[in-house]
Amino acid sequence: MITHFGLGGPVTLLMSLAIVDALVKGPVSIAIDLKPALGKDQLRERIQRDLDRFGKRKYQRILEGLLPRKMIAPFVEMTGVPAEKPAHQINAAEREKMVHLLKSMRFNIKGPLPMSSAIVTAGGISLDEIDPRTMASQLVKGLYFCGEVMDIDADTGGYNLQAAFSTGFLAGERAAAYVKIEQKSFG
Ligand SMILES: Cc1cc2nc3c(=O)[nH]c(=O)nc-3n(C[C@H](O)[C@H](O)[C@H](O)COP(=O)(O)OP(=O)(O)OC[C@H]3O[C@@H](n4cnc5c(N)ncnc54)[C@H](O)[C@@H]3O)c2cc1C
Structure with missing residues (x-):
């Protein structure tokens, strides 16, 4: 779960002890697969299909079919593709950025929450x-x-x-x- 303080939820809790140990040794990052049901090639095909089918739609609207609404603005920023760009102008490199970010959205872990928040x-x-x-x-x-x-x-x-x-x-x-x-x- 992506929350107001960072990453949370049951999976993060399960990983937290290993993460705290790893942080002692050096920097830690977490890569989240936002489309685990699709392989990279399948996802690429799916995105290309949307880009071809809805060529006049803006990039941010294409993302509506792929992401929860709140994630669209940060995703646009992370890919660096202008939100207003029409789908038919999105090139292969930009599409690859989408594929990569959807399959591996990386977060650098600064640290755990304080003991007062521990479970x-x-x-x-x-x-x-x-x-x-x-x-x-x-x-x-x-x-x-x-x-x-x-x-x-x-x-x-x-x-x-x-x-x-x-x-x-x-x-x-x-x-x-x-x-x-x-x-x-x-x-
Ligand atoms: C927000 C949250 C959610 C959780 N969710 C889950 C869950 O879904 N499933 C799960 O399995 N576990 C969950 N846990 C963990 C679980 O609650 C604890 O592992 C469990 O309660 C530990 O029981 P305990 O009796 O050892 O300690 P505690 O429940 O902490 O009890 C210790 C008691 O001792 C008292 N005390 C402390 N010092 C003194 C003193 N000097 N004199 C007298 N009394 C004192 C405290 O006030 C407290 O009442 C959760 C924990 C938190 C914080």
């Missing part, structure tokens, strides 16, 4: 230090972990909530059982 955090208490049968700390007796505080992060789709619920339930049950055992042993 799930990567990092936390290492799973090596937690007993998965009880959620108890392997290092500190009587300490139990669940949810985001642990080093787990899942894809979007409800898996993080499920992890929080499942580990929360288990940690709660086991922590309560631990308290009972401790109380008994102290009489």
Whole structure:
């Protein structure tokens, strides 16, 4: 999704951890295929067909058949083809620019949104230090972990909530059982 702040939506969320890691190593860009159902040659043919059929139409109107309305002005700017240019005057090089941009619209990534906008955090208490049968700390007796505080992060789709619920339930049950055992042993 192209939003007011940049790229968002489920696919971007899925990619964000890899992107943040990659940004540490150098510049990162994302290329979006706006016409994934068509191969490059098919798209070229489709555009040429429109240009031939609607020769008197202006470039920006030709784009109406290819893009959502809000994307037309930025697309015109990116291709550098004048918005008012009649379709029959669009040459092969300009058509190639259209094909290229539709198949690979590239965005340079400046960085992620701040932590306050994060959906799930990567990092936390290492799973090596937690007993998965009880959620108890392997290092500190009587300490139990669940949810985001642990080093787990899942894809979007409800898996993080499920992890929080499942580990929360288990940690709660086991922590309560631990308290009972401790109380008994102290009489
Ligand atoms: C906008 C948004 C959308 C999301 N959508 C999805 C989704 O669609 N599917 C999905 O699976 N996951 C989603 N998540 C992630 C999911 O909500 C979290 O992974 C999950 O809630 C983590 O549960 P948690 O109990 O570990 O932590 P949290 O839900 O963060 O709960 C921690 C609680 O501890 C409290 N707290 C913090 N410090 C203290 C303190 N010192 N003393 C007492 N209390 C304290 C906090 O106030 C908070 O209530 C979303 C997250 C966000 C932010």
